[in-house]
Amino acid sequence: MSRERILDITHQEVIRSGFRFSMNDLSKQLGMSTKTVYEFFPSKEDLLKDLLDASLTEIVQKEHQLMSDASLSLPSKLRQALVMMPDDLGMFDLRRLSELQRYYPAVWSQLDLFITNHWDEIRQLVHTGQAAGELRSFDTEVFVQVYIGGLYRLMEQSSSGSWNGSTLSAALQEMVDMLLEGVLPKEGP
Template sequence: MDDIAQVLGMSKKTLYKYYPGKLDLLGASFEVTKTKLTAKVEAVLENRYISFPLKLKSTLTIMASLLGPINPELFEDLREYAPETWENLQQYINESAYSRFKKLLDQGIKEGLVKPSVNLNLVVMMYAAAVQSLIDPRFTSQFPHAIQEGIKIPASDIYDQAITIIYNGILTDEARNEFTNA
């Protein structure tokens, strides 16, 4: 709290006036992050001049830019010492995935860019699960050390690659055609 008060140019007493404890400040910080995330994603989704693929890419970039810089250790501390804030963040991811991401996928179906036979609820759940898993140190710690070390890439790249895999799969065009026709 001393460091935060110093950066903000106020006394620690004044800081405690607005935020009685560290958890209150942490909760407020995540509320600001959620508000920014919501506003930026909504602006992209509501822009009728942006194509579906660009909207998709832009929403993923927004997620990565706001969640990526957060130290994964903070998420572990959040889960352990601020379970209410952790639960609130997970609930936000799920609700946001359903309300905003599904809206985007519906647009893709309407424009003929997403296969109508795909179960959108499953895609939304996979997206939310990917986001939650990637920010959850307990999830990543379950894997062998070599895998954990191999994924030490910027969070923005992790989000981008995970979502690219969901949409494009891991197969080349040639292999995808063979798989489809098999």
């Protein structure tokens, strides 16, 4: 049994039942004792941190590939970077994220740090676009805070049950469309 297999089964369990699964249930799915699972991961929180690390690493790798893709325009890179998610969105379902925040605050804190601090590439992209005239001049820090605030508000709405059931990916797409294009109809020629 490997750490990767445990992480894979844990990921499947998060998708199936959320973050409130028991280590005993997980060990049964793995066909091993709970003690053996704890030999790989001293706590459920350590297991969830590693699971989150893998997703965040994937996002960073995808972002680097996106930024180095010379075939994409700057506005296209900006749009894609703002809606970037890991390939498997199970952990990033809006209901799952609010559950993570409520029951595993240390793991949530790790994600929160990523969300609030991982903006260097976007800032650089915006500054490059503004200098080249591809983007109008605007306060990048206000833009970042509006995005973060919108993301957190989507998660709050999800946890209160007042959300329409949309995925995080779909909600981010809608929010980014509004941020980049506004809400007024485009005027014709």
